[in-house]
Amino acid sequence: MPSKPVYLGIIGVGGVGTAFLKQLSRLPNAPSIVLLARSSQTLLSPAPSFSPAIPAADWQTASSTAGLTKSGPLSPSEIISHLTSVPGRSVLVDNTSDPALASAYPQFLRAGISIVTPNKKGFSSDLSLWKDIFESAARGNALVYHESTVGAGLPVISTLRDLVATGDEVTRIEGVFSGTLSFLFNTFAPVGPSSSAPPAKQWSEVVREAKELGYTEPDPRDDLNGMDVARKLTILARIVGLEVPSPDSFPIDSLIPEELASIPSTAAGIDEFMKRLPEFDSRMADLKTKAELAGKVVRYVGSVDVGKKEVKVGLQQFDKDSAIANLKGSDNIISFYTKRYGSNPLIVQGSGAGGEVTAMGVLADLLKVLERL
Numbered sequence: 001m002p003s004k005p006v007y008l009g010i011i012g013v014g015g016v017g018t019a020f021l022k023q024l025s026r027l028p029n030a031p032s033i034v035l036l037a038r039s040s041q042t043l044l045s046p047a048p049s050f051s052p053a054i055p056a057a058d059w060q061t062a063s064s065t066a067g068l069t070k071s072g073p074l075s076p077s078e079i080i081s082h083l084t085s086v087p088g089r090s091v092l093v094d095n096t097s098d099p100a101l102a103s104a105y106p107q108f109l110r111a112g113i114s115i116v117t118p119n120k121k122g123f124s125s126d127l128s129l130w131k132d133i134f135e136s137a138a139r140g141n142a143l144v145y146h147e148s149t150v151g152a153g154l155p156v157i158s159t160l161r162d163l164v165a166t167g168d169e170v171t172r173i174e175g176v177f178s179g180t181l182s183f184l185f186n187t188f189a190p191v192g193p194s195s196s197a198p199p200a201k202q203w204s205e206v207v208r209e210a211k212e213l214g215y216t217e218p219d220p221r222d223d224l225n226g227m228d229v230a231r232k233l234t235i236l237a238r239i240v241g242l243e244v245p246s247p248d249s250f251p252i253d254s255l256i257p258e259e260l261a262s263i264p265s266t267a268a269g270i271d272e273f274m275k276r277l278p279e280f281d282s283r284m285a286d287l288k289t290k291a292e293l294a295g296k297v298v299r300y301v302g303s304v305d306v307g308k309k310e311v312k313v314g315l316q317q318f319d320k321d322s323a324i325a326n327l328k329g330s331d332n333i334i335s336f337y338t339k340r341y342g343s344n345p346l347i348v349q350g351s352g353a354g355g356e357v358t359a360m361g362v363l364a365d366l367l368k369v370l371e372r373l
């Protein structure tokens with residue numbers, strides 16, 4: 001544990017934020033929370049005493065706790081001012097997907113505030129922001145950890161950073177990086193057929209089922225456009241040293257039929273998209289049949305070819321006995337091909353989505369920061 005006390009500012013109390021607070025509340029000697037924000041409201045433990053602290057276990061009722069201050073949303077400078085007035089070090093835990101907050105990370109870091117986050121935006125937008133984040137961390141003597149930006153709680157980023165730091169030569173990274181697309185393809189084109197297998201479903205039926213189960217974003221096109229996978233690949237490629245300018249600077253196969261791409265992302269637009277998706281089922285069926293004729297199955301994957309400096313996101317056929325073809329449910333799988341590991345890659349596999357596992361990655365990052373500050 002650090003020699004000086006550490007104070008926390010936490011932003012975002014959605015699926016991940018709520019699970020994070022629950023896990024934090026069970027930690028012995030957890031740092032004090034002095035700022036807790038959602039989009040419309042901020043709760044502050046007031047300076048200079050920073051007492052009482054915001055209780056992690058009872059944050060939902062904390063706004064009525066005597067001694068805490070309530071306010072509307074704060075600007076990054078206001079958050080910095082509060083977090084730098086504590087008698088110790090501070091860490092900002094960003095559990096939002098807000099690009100504006102992410103673009104302020106350099107300001108936080110230069111002020112000496114460490115960052116822990118599952119928010120991909122800061123690390124997968126313009127390359128200049130990525131560089132600014134890590135340069136600012138060095139200047140501010142602050143730390144930045146973002147394990148849960150790829151593969152949720154799975155040890156993907158830490159594994160890759162360890163491979164790089166110990167001098168292994170990473171030649172290729174390949175995998176299924178989206179829990180949603182994993183579920184869609186594992187259901188649409190399962191490895192089989194077996195006599196007990198249920199009858200095959202059309203693509204649009206599988207998308208509808210995933211949406212009803214809450215596996216997709218409210219607008220499934222936000223999963224089907226491949227952008228979330230492209231952001232994850234951008235992060236991994238940058239860690240191995242490729243200067244990827246932005247997540248749209250390489251080829252991405254979109255699974256949205258062109259004819260449906262411009263329907264607005266309103267509630268009525270999403271309904272229309274879902275209603276019209278069956279018109280295009282034959283396209284996905286053709287892809288599935290083509291793969292079957294070659295004895296394979298189709299999957300949506302991302303890859304980084306380090307030697308060729310190539311990043312790709314899209315559909316590929318895989319042998320039926322391959323690990324990617326046999327993935328289950330909404331699992332992720334990430335294979336690291338390196339000089340040391342030879343032809344058998346180092347593989348990380350498991351659940352790559354969900355509040356609890358994502359929060360575990362965020363909390364584990366926070367523990368590393370506490371050890372290293």
Ligand SMILES: NC(=O)c1ccc[n+]([C@@H]2O[C@H](COP(=O)([O-])OP(=O)(O)OC[C@H]3O[C@@H](n4cnc5c(N)ncnc54)[C@H](OP(=O)(O)O)[C@@H]3O)[C@@H](O)[C@H]2O)c1
Nearest residue numbers: 012013014015016038039095096097098118119353354358
């Ligand atoms: N869920 C997963 O499985 C998963 C997996 C890997 C990574 N992640 C990443 O984890 C992050 C959080 O995901 P989530 O599923 O928890 O999202 P969510 O349920 O939509 O929650 C987002 C939270 O952030 C708050 N928020 C948004 N913008 C804000 C702002 N500018 N200032 C203050 N609060 C703000 C929201 O406030 P309100 O409560 O007021 O709306 C909400 O509490 C995202 O970056 C996501 O990509 C999630």
